[in-house]
Amino acid sequence: MTYHLWTIGCQMNEADALRAAALLERAGLQPVAHAREADFLLLNSCVVRQQAEDKILGRLRYVAELKRRRPEIRIALMGCLVGRNPAERASFAARFPFVDLFLPPSDLEPLYLFLQAQGCPPALTPAASDIPPLPDSRSGHAILAHLPVMLGCSQACTYCVIPYRRGGEHSRPAAEILADARAMASRGIREIILLGQIVDRYGLDRPGEIRLPELLRQVTSVPGIARVRFLTSHPLWFTDELIETMATVPGLCPYVELPVQAGSDAVLTAMRRGYTAADFETLIAKIRAAIPRVGLSTDMIVGFPGETEAQFEESMALMRRINPDMIRIAKYSPRPLTYSARHLPDNVSDAEKERRRVAMERQLRSMLTEKNAPLLGQTVEILVERVEKNGRRHGRTPDYKPVFIVGSAADPGDLIQVRITWAGPFSLIAQAR
The missing domain is CATH 3.40.50.12160 (Methylthiotransferase, N-terminal domain)
Incomplete structure (x- = not known):
């Protein structure tokens, strides 16, 4: 079959x-x-x-x-x-x-x-601890793998359907996670990304369990794993201990995904995010002070119910102040069962949502073009992920910028030094050293 x-x-x-x-x-x-x-x-x-x-x-x-x-x-x-x-x-x-x-x-x-x-029982049980994290057909064809460490979410932001579809948060046992990490390494995986809807809450629901900083230390120590990342984090739970761990543990990439969602305190309150724009800026400053070359990715929602033009401009201004390395921009859409769908009128027109999305993407492109320009001529370390059809290698910097590499015969999984020869807003081109 x-x-x-x-x-x-x-x-x-x-x-x-x-x-x-x-x-x-x-x-x-x-x-x-x-x-x-x-x-x-x-x-x-x-x-x-x-x-x-x-x-x-x-x-x-x-x-x-x-x-x-x-x-x-x-x-x-x-x-x-x-x-x-x-x-x-x-x-x-x-x-x-x-x-x-x-x-x-x-x-x-x-x-x-x-x-x-159907008469074809698998040679294992349905327990997550028994099912391999990757199918056999994927062995030898992938260098990066995603490893869930916690499932569900209990934060209940007003716009988000995840708690209603995936249920409340629960952390997986650390021993189970480490077994998956070792299984991934045995199949040639070189980079692991730990996953959770709010990954920096790992372990809080399991008395006696280790927390995310210690889990990161243990996963980075798995033989064969060259790089470890984690996502997605929530600003409320990004602790000083986590920042120190990122700054000091070899193999833990200098990259964070911290969705802010809006730059207006009024909109953030309506979203029930639990922080202000100033709180978010303070956290980013603290992270950058400890990890100067950290890559920052965030999320923004445009057209949230009641968002005025002035509040949208607050989001645009926050973008300029924090100057991230990537922003995923989404137009608000009401989701069944959520508080915003049930209680907040979707009163920003589709045309206006699209206008705001385009304006934010245009500003993002301009910001990233300027931010990436100083990378020209720099030497960086790349983990080769795959070989393109034209023979170029593709990989990423430690801070997660995608790089196309010319003049290299490196295999996927190799860590190589390259010199940046072209810098665009969303990708780089490099020459192998």
Whole structure:
């Protein structure tokens, strides 16, 4: 039997999908490149924004037609569209009658039981501690891997659907995480990114468990792992101990993802973020004082309910003051069950949201062009991730800037020194030394 995996969404979704693929391969299924060739289709969904939900619904329409032509094909839907509320499963079965199996986020037990019923039980149990973090087919083809350390979220920002789809936060045991890290290293993984919806809260829900700083120290000590990162963090939980750990532990990359979401205190309050713009600036200054070459990535939402033009300009001004290395910009879209969807009118027009998004992206491009220009001529260390079709190598700097490398015969996984010869806003070109 064969399977095809299609996934959309965040790195946590990607990690869930790869673990599901590992379970399928332990059951004897082999991956194929196209859905039309597969005996089993697994679709992993995201609903964090309307655009992502629209994409999965479009894909479901395609597989419905595929099922009509090939009734024997088996289809599974997993992820945040399915959610963790059992009461919703009946409605999904009625809405998508062509789907044979519904899997909540990060829960593979239904897939295990389904495979058993199909006569191809995998040689393991459905426990997360038993399922490999990567499928066998991925061995030797990847240098970087995402490793979930905690699941769900309990922060309940007013716009965010994640707590309603993935449930409350819970940290995985450190021993389980380290076993996954060692398994990844044995398959040639050189860089591990620890994942959590609010990763800097790791361990707070498990009395007696280590916290994120100590977990980072232990993962970076795994033989074969050259680099470790973690995401996504929340400004409220980014502690002095975590900053000191980043500044002192070899192998821990100087890179943080800290979503700010808005530059207006009024909007931040409406979002229930728990901090002010000044608080965020103070934290960034503290991080940069301890780690001068740290890379900073953040998120911004434009068009949040009630956001005025003046409040949008506050976000633009905050961008200029903190001068990050990347900003992921999203237009607000109301998500079912969230406080903002239920209580705050979506009163910024789609056209105005798009105008603000374009204006912010234009400013970001200008800022990054100026920020990256001084990198010309500098020598930096790159972890080679892959070889492009044209023979160029692709990798990233320690602070996560993407680099295309010419004149190198390095293999994926090699750490090499390169000299920057071109600097654009979103990527760099370098010559191998």
